[in-house]
Amino acid sequence: MTVTNERRVLVHSDKLALAGSVAARFITKTVDILDDLGEAHVVLTGGSVGIAVLEAINASSARDSVDWSKVSFWWGDERWLPRNDSERNELQARAALLDHIAVPAENVHPFAASDDGITLEDAALAYAAELVEAAPSGAAFPRFDITFLGVGADGHIASLFPHLSGIRETELSVVAVTNSPKPPPERLSLTRPALNSSDRVWLVLAGADKASALGLALAGASRDEVPVAGIKGRRRTVFFVDGAAAAEVPSNLIAPSY
Numbered sequence: 001m002t003v004t005n006e007r008r009v010l011v012h013s014d015k016l017a018l019a020g021s022v023a024a025r026f027i028t029k030t031v032d033i034l035d036d037l038g039e040a041h042v043v044l045t046g047g048s049v050g051i052a053v054l055e056a057i058n059a060s061s062a063r064d065s066v067d068w069s070k071v072s073f074w075w076g077d078e079r080w081l082p083r084n085d086s087e088r089n090e091l092q093a094r095a096a097l098l099d100h101i102a103v104p105a106e107n108v109h110p111f112a113a114s115d116d117g118i119t120l121e122d123a124a125l126a127y128a129a130e131l132v133e134a135a136p137s138g139a140a141f142p143r144f145d146i147t148f149l150g151v152g153a154d155g156h157i158a159s160l161f162p163h164l165s166g167i168r169e170t171e172l173s174v175v176a177v178t179n180s181p182k183p184p185p186e187r188l189s190l191t192r193p194a195l196n197s198s199d200r201v202w203l204v205l206a207g208a209d210k211a212s213a214l215g216l217a218l219a220g221a222s223r224d225e226v227p228v229a230g231i232k233g234r235r236r237t238v239f240f241v242d243g244a245a246a247a248e249v250p251s252n253l254i255a256p257s258y
């Protein structure tokens with residue numbers, strides 16, 4: 001394992017191995033967090049690898065060693081679509097894991113949907129208020145224990161895209177996005193301060209199309225240019241990648257699969 005500026009890059013043989021390894025680590029870490037703290041707050045991501053990780057957690061024989069009643073789930077971002085649209089990150093996460101575990105409904109905190117009868121801007125305010133409600137007194141968000149993030153080919157994380165205002169936000173915890181270059185254009189996203197408040201940020205990415213963004217981020221690109229460059233958890237930041245995504249990471253930063 002290689003440590004670089006407190007960021008670790010763990011390379012796996014392929015997406016399946018990556019998802020299985022992250023799932024096993026998530027289960028073990030969550031059990032430890034629950035032992036230590038009595039509850040855990042987890043931020044979920046959309047995207048191909050993020051959902052594959054949830055499927056792998058669901059498929060694990062150790063799945064129910066976690067006391068899911070003590071775990072709360074939040075989302076890093078959501079696509080502004082009707083509640084039952086299959087492109088919603090919420091729906092995909094429910095199908096992959098949440099519908100199969102004994103997590104109380106009140107512990108699951110999806111963003112509003114476009115058919116909920118509120119505006120996108122009000123949905124951002126409502127999610128920020130929900131975060132405050134679960135936060136320690138005076139704080140803007142709960143103590144996030146583990147935050148999952150996918151990474152787009154352009155280096156976006158959550159719905160914070162290169163050169164758009166969301167990645168520059170420093171005050172708000174949630175932003176409404178109206179001009180996403182990736183469909184759909186309207187989205188909701190946690191901001192960098194909210195994501196970086198997490199004790200652990202686990203980035204999950206696979207495929208050759210992610211290689212350039214990852215290489216640039218680890219080489220010190222600006223967060224405006226490559227948003228993932230601006231992500232750092234309070235205690236740990238780990239990039240779980242496959243060999244194709246790692247192609248442009250300097251070899252001295254790469255740890256072998258384990």
Ligand SMILES: O=C1O[C@H](COP(=O)(O)O)[C@@H](O)[C@H](O)[C@H]1O
Pocket residue numbers: 045046047048049050077078079089149150151152153157158159182
């Ligand atoms: O649209 C989104 O894309 C990213 C990355 O997705 P991927 O399929 O390229 O891995 C994801 O992180 C984000 O949550 C999602 O809304």
